[in-house]
Amino acid sequence: MHDQNVDPAPPRRRGLVVLLGVAGAALAVAVGLSIGLAMPVLTAPSDDSSDVGFARDMSTHHAQAVEMSMLGVRQAGLEEVRRMALDMGLTQQAQIGTMRAWLKQWNVPPTGTGPRMAWMRDGGMSHDADMADQPAEDAPMPGMATEAEMARLGTLSGAQFDALFCDLMIRHHAGGIEMVDAVLRTDPEDEVRELAEAIKVGQQSEINALTQLKSRLSEQ
Amino acid sequence: MAQSRGPKIGRRPKKKAVPVAAARPWGVIATVAAVAVLAVTIIGYAAFASWRGTRPWGDRLAEISGLTDYKAQKPAWLTQDHKEGPLDYAVKPSVGGDHNGAWQNCTGDVYPAPIAAENATHSLEHGAVWVTYRPGLPAEQVRQLEERVRGKDYTLMSPQENTPGPISLQAWGYQLVVDSASDERIDTFLSAARINAGPEVGAPCSRGITDTGTAPPPSAGG
Numbered sequence: 090m091h092d093q094n095v096d097p098a099p100p101r102r103r104g105l106v107v108l109l110g111v112a113g114a115a116l117a118v119a120v121g122l123s124i125g126l127a128m129p130v131l132t133a134p135s136d137d138s139s140d141v142g143f144a145r146d147m148s149t150h151h152a153q154a155v156e157m158s159m160l161g162v163r164q165a166g167l168e169e170v171r172r173m174a175l176d177m178g179l180t181q182q183a184q185i186g187t188m189r190a191w192l193k194q195w196n197v198p199p200t201g202t203g204p205r206m207a208w209m210r211d212g213g214m215s216h217d218a219d220m221a222d223q224p225a226e227d228a229p230m231p232g233m234a235t236e237a238e239m240a241r242l243g244t245l246s247g248a249q250f251d252a253l254f255c256d257l258m259i260r261h262h263a264g265g266i267e268m269v270d271a272v273l274r275t276d277p278e279d280e281v282r283e284l285a286e287a288i289k290v291g292q293q294s295e296i297n298a299l300t301q302l303k304s305r306l307s308e309q
Numbered sequence: 310m311a312q313s314r315g316p317k318i319g320r321r322p323k324k325k326a327v328p329v330a331a332a333r334p335w336g337v338i339a340t341v342a343a344v345a346v347l348a349v350t351i352i353g354y355a356a357f358a359s360w361r362g363t364r365p366w367g368d369r370l371a372e373i374s375g376l377t378d379y380k381a382q383k384p385a386w387l388t389q390d391h392k393e394g395p396l397d398y399a400v401k402p403s404v405g406g407d408h409n410g411a412w413q414n415c416t417g418d419v420y421p422a423p424i425a426a427e428n429a430t431h432s433l434e435h436g437a438v439w440v441t442y443r444p445g446l447p448a449e450q451v452r453q454l455e456e457r458v459r460g461k462d463y464t465l466m467s468p469q470e471n472t473p474g475p476i477s478l479q480a481w482g483y484q485l486v487v488d489s490a491s492d493e494r495i496d497t498f499l500s501a502a503r504i505n506a507g508p509e510v511g512a513p514c515s516r517g518i519t520d521t522g523t524a525p526p527p528s529a530g531g
Contacts, residue, residue, distance in 0.1 A: 102333065105333075106338065109338055109342065110341070110342075110345070113341070113342035113345050113346060114345055116346065117345050117346040117347075117348070117349030117353070118349050120346060120350055121349050121350040121351075121352065121353020121357075122353055122357065124350060124353070124354055125354045125356075125358065126357070128354070128357075128358075172410060172411060173410060176412075176512060179511070179512065179513040180509055180510070180511045180512040180513070181511070182511070183511025183512070184510060184511045186511070187510070187511065283510075284510055288510075290389060290508060291508070291509045294388075294389040294390050294391065297390050298390065298391035298410065
């Protein structure tokens with residue numbers, strides 16, 4: 090043991106190596122954990138990303154469909170329309186909740202300060218700094234009903250309500266699908282893609298159902 | 310004991326040796342440390358990632374032995390259009406496809422008699438698991454199934470003549486047939502598929518129809 094020929098390293102130097110090793114391992118664990126913890130924050134979509142823009146603007150877009158649907162539950166003539174309105178209203182409100190949860194999880198405000206639909210206007214790519222500086226009017230979202238149309242829908246009931254409801258909702262859904270297609274072209278986060286694809290299929294089948302309903306209504 | 314006393318005796322010579330040992334293998338130490346940092350970083354992140362992301366529901370479901378995955382095998386069947394009146398389903402009880410506009414209420418409803426697939430399929434679209442059993446299943450087994458369903462949102466249960474075994478579970482795109490209500494796969498299926506399997510994300514189970522009978526009610530009804 091004390092034979093210097095067999096073990097040239099003095100015990101003290103070996104102790105130092107062990108100490109360095111332990112310190113290195115501790116540092117490595119700390120670095121590993123920090124990277125692990127920082128990863129979700131660092132990889133979260135940024136405030137001007139198309140994912141964030143979609144989540145915010147689709148929430149606004151959905152909110153109008155929920156408003157129309159609530160009118161439908163109360164004022165529709167046919168039980169069938171009332172039931173479709175209930176289905177669409179509750180579903181879209183739940184989807185708004187999902188999108189708000191993303192924004193919270195991504196550490197960005199639930200609403201944007203920039204112009205609406207900017208993420209979609211530049212081909213779905215996040216716009217660069219000098220473009221964000223340009224004052225831009227809020228673009229109308231595709232398919233949204235105007236204030237006048239919403240006011241008129243609010244005054245109707247029965248068959249008249251059903252007819253306008255079908256028209257407005259078909260247009261609204263078609264616009265929603267446009268927004269979905271735009272975000273799907275940007276290689277979105279997995280959760281965004283899943284919901285966007287579900288919205289596309291769901292709203293397309295609702296457009297089909299509303300179109301059938303409309304043609305039956307006009308026959309009556 | 311003699312050996313343990315050794316170092317004490319050798320202390321003085323060792324102090325003298327310190328200046329001699331000036332050349333430390335820093336290269337080796339640095340390399341070892343760098344490798345250790347890299348290794349622990351990778352392992353640390355992998356452990357963190359696996360802790361953070363629980364496994365996707367689709368994987369947990371697909372692992373159940375005896376499960377039939379129609380979502381993978383027959384995606385073309387799983388259309389989501391509203392069609393009124395009686396519809397024909399390739400799988401019985403239905404695992405998805407076009408359906409009536411009215412959904413069967415699925416907030417943990419236990420129906421005492423068979424229900425219409427045209428409405429139950431709409432419930433599957435909304436994320437419900439439909440638990441079915443062959444009429445004549447022993448009362449104790451029915452009671453055990455009821456315990457898993459009654460009052461539990463996004464489930465519904467009914468006897469159906471065309472159940473392909475004593476008991477079967479249907480979610481949108483999936484079916485599992487089991488022999489006994491005590492089968493552990495029932496809980497695995499329920500926890501993986503409820504809400505998750507429904508393609509209409511966020512859709513409700515409440516305010517559906519509660520009619521029984523295998524003929525769907527007329528579209529204006531309910």
